[in-house]
Structure formats: structure tokens, C-alpha cells
Amino acid sequence: MSVTLKLGRRFIAETDPRLMLKFAYNFGYKGMRSVQKFKRRLKQGVHFPPFLFISIINSCQLRCQGCWVDVSAKRQMIELDDLNKIVNDAKQHGNSFFGLLGGEPFLHPQLLEFLAAHRDCYFQIFTNGQSITPEVARELRRLGNSTPLISIEGSEIVSDERRGGKEVLNKTLQGLENCIRERLIVGVATSVCQTNFDLVSEAWLQRLIDMGVMYAWFHTYRVVGPDPTPELALSPEQVLELRRFVVRMRNTLPIGIVDAYWDDKGEALCPMATGVSHHIGPSGAIEPCPIIQFAKETIHDKGSFYDQVTQSEFLSDFRKTAAETTRGCIVLERPDLVRELVERHQAPDTTQRGTALAELDALSPRTSQHLPGQEVPEEHWMYRFAKKHYFFGFGAYT
Secondary structure: OOHHHHHHHHHHHHOOHHHHHHHHHHHHHHHHHHHHHHHHHHHOOOOOOOEEEEEOEOOOOOOOOOOOOOOOOOOOEOOHHHHHHHHHHHHOOOOOEEEEEOOOHHHOOOHHHHHHOOOOOEEEEEEOOOOOOHHHHHHHHHHOOEEEEEEOOOOHHHHHHHHOOOOHHHHHHHHHHHHHHOOOOOEEEEEEOOOOHHHOOHHHHHHHHHHOOOEEEEEEOOOOOOOOOHHHOOOHHHHHHHHHHHHHHHOOOOOEEEOOOEOOOOOEOOHHHHOOEEEEOOOOEEEOOOOOOEOOEEOOOOOOHHHHHHOOHHHHHHHHHHHHHOOOOHHHHOHHHHHHHHHHHOOOEOOOOOOHHHHHHHOOOOOOOOOOOOOOOOOOHHHHHHHHHHHOOOOOOO
């Protein structure tokens, strides 16, 4: 039996059928439709991303290495009315998928109320899992329109070191178990760095499968923020090893594996540069991506959210400059150009700490996922097709 059929059988056997149908319709069918509308807008020179990522609150119980969010500052969050306005406006233009970030999204006091207001959408919730109680998991199952993506950073010792807490792994696994017990579609994310590179293994993925996890997301550690901890960054050889591992495992094990850094041909890309996604910070600032904490527009400005995004000269210039400079991450490779863009548009620092420019100046240029001549193309037909037609095949680098 093929890996694809095995994964399908897992979905049928291990998840709530109603949740699977909601996922297939709200994320699958409507998500593909939103990308088609995005492609049509691009032909008219209009850039409004089909996938939006919203950091709904800055607060968090943990203090992760390399975190760029002001988790220790005064609580800052997007109020429910504003969240509803963002999503309702985006829905009018065909969007149906939203990523919810923090801080810790489950610390937002109205998160579940927000999910309940948009049963026709699908939400991926980036979380440490520690606030997912049995009651919260049951409510997520009742609503049926979200998938928790739970961060696991390694062993007990590594997790405490990476996440800045005590008994982090055990508390996170409890939240994961609560989700699986309710037969939710749940994923596990890992920010791959020097101290947890051992998770890039078939044994780790098999353990996730045995637990009931449906998908994994390996993303490379980003050297950014007030405490960037550059010694954790992967070497170019490790980035290439991670890419080869992901491609190989997609043909080996019945678990979905997400990545956002490579297209179907294995060429590097930046989702922001392609225009497929932008980010809204907890202050309401409309930013190019989560690690670029500067903005000219906010959700509180006059006019519609759609107009703020599509008419933003700052976002347009950022996309163009990034795509012309590298297929990788412009923040890692050319922090000097990020500063130039910020100064050219006089874009305010959107952090509470007010040190984002100084942090850029302190960064040393380094390689990212862009490794010309070492491309590893997708081997599995499903990922190759999806990436080419519904995620990254939009001509940003032509």
C-alpha cells in the first residue's frame, strides 16, 4: 500500500470524521479556491495574500531562545471585534485559511469565541500546547475548524533550555494527548537548531505517528530578535540534510510533512516575497512577515483591511526587493537591505521594546535556505502538485 493511502487510512481511523470533512472543505477545497482568486488578482497587479498569519497576543508562559515577540512586556492583543473585521474582510476576497500565532494564542481570552464566529474558515493554531486542557480540546472538537500545531523542541533537558521553562516537555505532551484523545487533527512543529537536530530522524516521526500526530513541520531556527543566540543556527550542510530528509520521509512514512521554504523543484523561496502570506502583529501592525517587525499600516487605520494591504507601498517594495535579492531569507542574508527598506519608507518599529533597528544592525549576514546548485526536488507527486499549483508557483522570481 502506498504512503498516501496509508496516511488516508490513518485520517479515517484516527480522527473525528466530521473534523476531517471540515478540514477537506474549509482548508482543502476553499483553500484551493482562494489561491485561484489570488492568481487572478496577481494578473491584475493586485497583491492580497490567500494565507494570513495573525499574532493575536504577545503574552506567553515560556521564554524561548531566539524569540522575537515581546512576551514579557505588557499584554498586547488584537481585540475580538478587530479579529472579526480582519477575517470578515478577507473572506469577502475568498480567503478561508488563517494561521494564529502569539505569544501563546490560547492565552487570548476570546480565542474560542473567535473560532466559533467563523465556522466557515480553517485555523492553524501555533501553540506550546500547555493551555490545551481536556475542556479546551473538547471545545475544539465541537467547533471543528482548527488544527493545533504544537511545538516540541527535543528531550526534557533540551526543551527546558530551548523554551525557558520547567517540565516543558511533559506539560506540552499533556496538551498533545488531550488533542489526540478528542481525535483532533493535530501537528507537531520543531524549530530545528543545533541542540535538537537529532529530531531530524525517522525514529522521531515514527514516534509521532504512534502517538496519533497527523503532520509535522520542521522549520529552521531564525537568528533574529533581542537575544538571537546565533550559536543555535544550522550550518548550510545541515539545512541541506534537513531538506533531503523531508523529501525522503514524504515517500516513506504515513505522516504529512509541512515546509514553507522550497518549491516543487527544490528551489528556495520566501513566502512573503511570493506574496502568498503576510503577518499581523499583536498591536495590529501589518508586517511583511513575523520576523520583520516594522510596518506602515495597521488594522486600526481608516479603510478596509484589504485596501491597507493591497495599497501598501511598503509591503510592495519589500516583496519586490526580497525577490530580486535572494530566493532565501532577506533578513538573514541582507539585514542591511531590510534597514534600507525601513528607512526609505520611514516604517515605525512595531515592537514594544523599540530596539528592532538596533537588532538588525547587530546581525551578521549568514546563509539561509537558498543554496544554489544544491536543489532537492520533490519526489512525491502530491507535494509536487500542491506546491506547483496551490502554494508557491506564482512567478515571484521570474
